Amino acid sequence: MEKNIANLKVLIVEDDDLLANQVKREVTSLGWEFVIVGTVRAARAKFAKVAFDLVILDRMLDDSEDGLALIRWFNELETKAPGILVASRLGATHDHILALDLGADDYINKPYDLEELNARLRAVARRVRGKRVPESVEVWEGMEIRTINRTALWHGEAISLRPQSFEILKVLVSLKGEYISRDVLWRSVWESYKSLPPQETVINTALSRLRGNLSVLPDAPLIINNRLGYRLTLKKADNQE
CATH class of the missing domain: 3.40.50.2300 (Response regulator)
Structure with missing residues (x-):
């Protein structure tokens, strides 16, 4: 543990x-x-x-x-x-x-x-x-999220992200590879609309954009989803599941 x-x-x-x-x-x-x-x-x-x-x-x-x-x-x-x-x-x-x-x-x-x-x-x-324990930096594997200046880095190199993509990545990194449900992801990222049920098209479009940002990184982490929700994983670890 x-x-x-x-x-x-x-x-x-x-x-x-x-x-x-x-x-x-x-x-x-x-x-x-x-x-x-x-x-x-x-x-x-x-x-x-x-x-x-x-x-x-x-x-x-x-x-x-x-x-x-x-x-x-x-x-x-x-x-x-x-x-x-x-x-x-x-x-x-x-x-x-x-x-x-x-x-x-x-x-x-x-x-x-x-x-x-x-x-x-x-x-x-x-x-x-x-x-x-409030923290201004979240670290998972080679990913670093700096919340004060809203910067994401992969193995020390900055990742160019839209504000919404940064928010999604911040939430996923904070969970250290564990799952987050669609409902909780929706209310964590789209706070202004949390009284609405999760909007599938909005979530899918945002995740597709973030996946595109991550796909160009060397040994890029993956965002996977199943009935448990969404999580970050490394390609190597994903192949072992």
């Missing part, structure tokens, strides 16, 4: 024992500590005692309180909120938008694929690191 996402403390807010055990297994496989509670009230009580790094949050809980109430509570605190992955059967677009606008980092619909859950957890964990 990479150091920047190792030794995390995770609060699992889930009242379904079967699903809680599934999440527990994935969290354990990542080497993280965890506590399981079944209500928002219990979650508040635990968080008052332990500084959790990440919360996996159901919405329809035993106390009939929407799990999103916990995010609202985090927003009222003076300390920095943990990373939040909402996992819920409420899977409509407006449910996603509501949670993400409140401050959730990602949203996964139930029933979920365990491989996807694991990937989403790792991606949120990296964003937690970004929240807690």
Whole structure:
């Protein structure tokens, strides 16, 4: 496990024992500590005692309180909120938008694929690191993103990018080769339109342009996508998958 996402403390807010055990297994496989509670009230009580790094949050809980109430509570605190992955059967677009606008980092619909859950957890964990330790430079393999002067470099050579392409690349590099879902990519890059569902044509055109920018680089990194979302990879690593 990479150091920047190792030794995390995770609060699992889930009242379904079967699903809680599934999440527990994935969290354990990542080497993280965890506590399981079944209500928002219990979650508040635990968080008052332990500084959790990440919360996996159901919405329809035993106390009939929407799990999103916990995010609202985090927003009222003076300390920095943990990373939040909402996992819920409420899977409509407006449910996603509501949670993400409140401050959730990602949203996964139930029933979920365990491989996807694991990937989403790792991606949120990296964003937690970004929240807690603000950085002006992101580095992944030979790629360097300098956020203050908005410059991208590949093995020390500047890459000519449009502002939108830079924003997409910045998000992908920050995840260190892990996946980001289409919904989260849309709301991370197209912030002015995050209340709209992801626009396939806009995303595809922007990614095609960025792929073109990257394709001229020596040993260019690739942007791949599948059901888990999008991620950066090296050609060599991609051939080994």
